Amino acid sequence: xxxxxxxxxxxxxxxxxxxxxVTAFTGAGISVESxxxxxxxxxxxxxxxxxxxxxxxxxxTHPEKSWSVIKEIFYDFFGxxxxxxxxxxxxxxxxxxxxxxxxxQNIDALHQKAGSKTVFEFHGTxxxxxxxxxGKKFLPxxxxxxxxxxxxxxxxxxxxxxxxxxxxxxxxxxHTNSFREAEIADVFIVVGTTGEIMPASLIPRExxxxxxxxxxxxxxxxxxxxxxxxxxxxGKASKVLKELSGKVIENQWDGK
Numbered sequence: 001x002x003x004x005x006x007x008x009x010x011x012x013x014x015x016x017x018x019x020x021x022v023t024a025f026t027g028a029g030i031s032v033e034s035x036x037x038x039x040x041x042x043x044x045x046x047x048x049x050x051x052x053x054x055x056x057x058x059x060x061t062h063p064e065k066s067w068s069v070i071k072e073i074f075y076d077f078f079g080x081x082x083x084x085x086x087x088x089x090x091x092x093x094x095x096x097x098x099x100x101x102x103x104x105q106n107i108d109a110l111h112q113k114a115g116s117k118t119v120f121e122f123h124g125t126x127x128x129x130x131x132x133x134x135g136k137k138f139l140p141x142x143x144x145x146x147x148x149x150x151x152x153x154x155x156x157x158x159x160x161x162x163x164x165x166x167x168x169x170x171x172x173x174x175h176t177n178s179f180r181e182a183e184i185a186d187v188f189i190v191v192g193t194t195g196e197i198m199p200a201s202l203i204p205r206e207x208x209x210x211x212x213x214x215x216x217x218x219x220x221x222x223x224x225x226x227x228x229x230x231x232x233x234x235g236k237a238s239k240v241l242k243e244l245s246g247k248v249i250e251n252q253w254d255g256k
Contacts, residue, residue, distance in 0.1 A: 009240075012215045012231050013247035016098055016187055019213075023185040024090050025204055026104045026111070029192020029218060030237045033084040036108055045073060056167040060132075063149035063158050070161060071145050074107075074126045079140070083114035086191065086237035089245035091115035096249050100185070103178045105193060105200050107163040120177045122170060122200050124163035133157020170199065182206035190216045192237050195223030204228060217241060 016022055028038035037045055049069055052058050059066040083091075091114040093099035101118040102111050109127045111119045129138045131152035143150045143159065150159040164170060181203075182188070188207040195201045201223065208214055208228040216222065216229040217240045225232050233240045 008231055008233055009244055009247060012233060012244055013251065015213055015215070015231075016093075016189075016244075016248050017251060019098075019187040021185045022093070022099050022187040022189065023181040023207070023212075024093075024099060024102045024189040024191060025193070025207075026090075026102060026106060026191045027193025027197075027200075028106060029194075030086045030104075031081070031084075031106055031108055031110055032192070033086065033236060033238050034081040034108075034110055036078060036081050036106075036110075049073070051166065054165045056165040059160065059165060060158070067145075067148040067150070071148065074161060075140055075145060078108055078126060081108060081110060083110045084238045086241045087111055087114035087116070089238075089241035090191075093245050093248060094118065098248050099189075101177075101181050103181055103203060105197065107161075120174050120181070122174050122178050122203075124161075124171060124174075126161050126163055128162040129159040130162055131155060131157040132160055137162070175199075178203055179206055182212070183210045185210075185212045188212040188214050190214060190218075190222075190224055190229070191241065192218060193222065194218075217244075 032038060053066040053069040087110050090099060090102055094116055101120060102116050103120045103122060104111055105122050107121065107123055107126045109125055129140060129143060133152055134155040134157055136152060136154055138159065151157065152159060183206065185207055188204055190204050204214060204224055205228055214224065214229045215231045215233065216224055217233045217237050219236060
C-alpha cells in the first residue's frame with residue numbers, strides 16, 4: 001500500500017472513516033509534549049536515574065531508595081502534566097464513533113484525563129497505589145509521601161504504584177484486551193513508540209498479521225516503519241493527530 005506524500009493525511013482519514021474497528025496504540029512519544037520525558041534516549045529518564053529503582057526485587061529490598069526516585073518522577077513531576085492535542089484528538093475520534101479503543105504503554109493516565117473512555121493500560125498506571133500486604137488500593141492523594149516508603153493504613157504493608165516494574169508480569173486483563181484489539185481491528189494507529197519494548201511491541205505486529213492497515217505517527221522512523229507500516233505520518237503527534245482527527249470528523253458532516 002503506497003501513498004504520495006501530499007495525500008497521506010487524506011488517505012489515512014478516508015481509511016479511518018470507512019473502517020469498522022479502529023484501535024490506537026500509544027507510547028512515550030505522545031506524552032512528550034505534555035512535559036513527560038521518555039525513559040530511553042539521550043534525554044530520557046534513565047540517563048538521569050538508575051533503572052534499578054524500578055526493579056521489583058530491588059524495590060522490595062530497598063523500598064526507601066526506590067520510593068525517593070518514584071516520588072520525584074511520578075508524583076512530584078508527572079502529577080502536573082496535562083493532556084496535549086494528541087490525547088484530545090484521540091478522545092474526539094472516540095467520542096464521534098471513529099475510534100474503538102486506546103492501548104497505551106504509558107502510565108500517566110493522560111488519555112483518561114483527555115476524555116478517552118476505553119483505555120487499556122498495558123503497563124499499568126501511576127493513578128493508584130496497592131498494598132503488597134493486603135492488596136488494598138489507594139489514590140496517591142490519600143497517602144502522605146512525606147515519609148518514605150509509604151505504608152498501608154490498614155495493615156502497615158508496603159505500598160507500590162500500580163504500574164509494572166522490571167521483573168513483573170503484564171496485567172492479565174490488559175494483556176488479553178490489548179491482543180484482542182489487535183486481532184479484531186481493521187485499522188491500527190501507532191503513535192509515539194519506537195517498537196522496542198517487549199512484549200508490547202508485538203501488539204501492532206499482531207494487528208498487521210490479522211489484516212489491519214497500520215497508520216504510524218512518529219517524529220522519526222521506528223521498528224515498524226519499514227516492516228509493517230502502511231502510512232507513515234511523520235511529525236509531532238499533537239500536530240499530526242489534530243489534523244488527522246479534524247479531517248475524519250469534519251468530513252463526516254460534509255459527506256466526503
